[in-house]
Structures are given as structure tokens and as C-alpha cells.
Amino acid sequence: MAGTLIVLGSAQDGGTPQLGSGAGVGAPRLVSSVAVVMDDGTTLLADVTPDVKEQVARLGRVDAYRQRSSRNAVDHITLTHAHMGHYAGLVQFGREAHNARALPTWVTPSMASYLAANQPWAALSELGHLDIAPGFGPFDLGSGLHIRLIPVPHRAEFTDTVGISINDEVLFIPDIDSWESWPEAEAELARHRVCLLDATFASLDEIPGRDLTEIPHPLVTDTVGRFGHLAAERRLILTHINHSNPIGDSNSLAAAAVRDAGFEIAADQMTIPIGG
Numbered sequence: 001m002a003g004t005l006i007v008l009g010s011a012q013d014g015g016t017p018q019l020g021s022g023a024g025v026g027a028p029r030l031v032s033s034v035a036v037v038m039d040d041g042t043t044l045l046a047d048v049t050p051d052v053k054e055q056v057a058r059l060g061r062v063d064a065y066r067q068r069s070s071r072n073a074v075d076h077i078t079l080t081h082a083h084m085g086h087y088a089g090l091v092q093f094g095r096e097a098h099n100a101r102a103l104p105t106w107v108t109p110s111m112a113s114y115l116a117a118n119q120p121w122a123a124l125s126e127l128g129h130l131d132i133a134p135g136f137g138p139f140d141l142g143s144g145l146h147i148r149l150i151p152v153p154h155r156a157e158f159t160d161t162v163g164i165s166i167n168d169e170v171l172f173i174p175d176i177d178s179w180e181s182w183p184e185a186e187a188e189l190a191r192h193r194v195c196l197l198d199a200t201f202a203s204l205d206e207i208p209g210r211d212l213t214e215i216p217h218p219l220v221t222d223t224v225g226r227f228g229h230l231a232a233e234r235r236l237i238l239t240h241i242n243h244s245n246p247i248g249d250s251n252s253l254a255a256a257a258v259r260d261a262g263f264e265i266a267a268d269q270m271t272i273p274i275g276g
């Protein structure tokens with residue numbers, strides 16, 4: 001079965017602009033997240049951000065989503081890790097809400113333990129809103145959807161971190177410390193037709209007064225140099241863009257250099273047909 005990939009957000013955890021930080025670079029962006037809506041309406045949400053209400057509302061622009069009969073806001077969720085921008089939107093699936101009944105939630109054992117050990121998250125499964133399935137997959141979600149959770153190196157303060165492979169076609173890696181610390185990076189990218197990759201920072205002096213080596217991410221130039229040779233055969237899309245990153249402005253020289261190298265810069269509401 002075919003479907004549609006929708007980029008629901010393309011900013012780092014704080015969004016663009018960030019709270020109290022002025023305008024930020026380029027147009028506003030919601031926090032990074034993607035959804036896949038299959039042609040029968042079955043909908044997978046990958047990462048549940050603080051912007052989830054607006055993001056799910058925007059799914060209404062997709063015909064197959066509008067035609068769903070389910071009361072649940074989405075049919076499946078999966079999470080990359082427990083940094084705030086990636087799961088804190090789960091607060092919207094709480095007791096008074098009618099948008100989640102036994103909602104299949106595909107997460108690593110580490111993430112499942114974290115959600116079970118900490119409120120308010122523990123109540124979500126205790127009350128039957130979320131049906132948490134720990135593991136790394138492959139998970140068969142039905143309706144032609146399957147996912148794998150692929151461990152990647154990233155600050156493991158609360159949980160491990162994964163990239164999410166959807167139907168062996170889409171690879172979503174919003175956060176990773178560096179490419180060289182993940183030996184399988186190139187082989188895993190090469191397996192997918194659409195890769196959405198961590199592009200948090202373009203340079204180490206991007207936020208004055210902050211030591212960016214404490215919050216490591218691959219620099220955009222490293223990502224482009226390392227994987228540019230893969231661009232001819234697949235879509236390489238930069239996402240999780242910090243509010244300070246010049247590629248956030250599509251008219252910038254930095255953005256032009258990225259495009260010249262065959263990469264794309266994620267935009268909220270970007271849609272890409274998959275399968276079929």
C-alpha cells in the first residue's frame with residue numbers, strides 16, 4: 001500500500017523562534033516530527049513534540065487522514081528518545097482527552113522503562129491511553145506499515161536514542177552526536193530512499209557564550225561532505241534545525257551551498273509520496 005510522508009516540524013526541540021530569543025533565522029518552524037499516512041488512513045506519528053496539537057491538526061490537510069473513522073488522533077506513535085522536544089507532547093494524551101485509547105506506542109525498552117518510572121507518563125499506560133510495546137522491531141503495524149528502531153549515539157541522559165526506519169524507505173534521525181561515532185551510518189542511509197537527518201548546527205560559534213561541544217551534533221558541512229555522494233540516488237533532507245542555524249533562511253548562502261550539494265532543507269508541511 002502507498003502513503004504520504006508529511007514533515008510536521010523541522011526545528012530543534014525549542015522550535016523557531018525559541019521562547020524569548022527574538023525572531024530566529026528564517027520562517028517559523030515547529031519542532032521536528034514526521035508522520036506517515038497510508039492510503040487507508042492509518043497514521044503513524046514519529047516523535048510527539050510540544051507542538052503536537054498544531055501538528056496533528058495540520059494532518060487534516062491530507063485526504064486519507066480526513067477520511068479516517070478512528071477516534072484516536074493517530075493510530076501509532078513511535079519516539080526517538082526522551083529529550084523534551086521529542087516526547088513531551090504526550091501530555092496531550094492524558095485523562096481528559098479522548099484522542100488515545102490503547103494507542104500502540106513503539107519504543108525501545110529503555111524508553112518504555114523511563115515512561116513507566118516517571119509521572120505524568122506512567123499514568124498514560126496505567127490508564128490505558130497508551131499501549132507500550134518495547135523493542136527495536138522490526139514491528140509490523142498493519143496496513144503496509146513496518147518500522148525498525150535503530151540505535152544511534154546521542155547524549156543518553158534519560159534513555160537511549162534511535163533513528164526510525166519506516167518501511168525501509170524513510171529514515172528519520174533528528175538527533176545524533178556525530179556520524180563518525182556511528183559506524184553503520186553510511187550503510188544505513190544507503191538502504192533508504194528518503195533520509196531526514198540531524199542538521200541542528202552549521203558552526204560551533206553559532207550561539208554566543210554557549211559551548212556547543214557540550215551538546216554535540218554533526219555540523220551541516222560534515223553531513224554534506226560525508227554523504228553528498230549518496231544524494232543522486234535518494235532524497236537527503238536536513239531537519240532538526242536550530243533557531244540560530246543560517247540554513248533556516250532559504251535565501252542564505254549556507255542554504256544555497258547545501259542545495260548545490262544535492263541536499264534539501266526540510267520545511268514544515270513538506271509531503272513526499274512513499275510506496276506505490
Ligand SMILES: [Zn+2]
Nearest residue numbers: 013083085175
Ligand atoms: Zn532534539
Ligand SMILES: [Zn+2]
Nearest residue numbers: 081083154175
Ligand atoms: Zn536529543
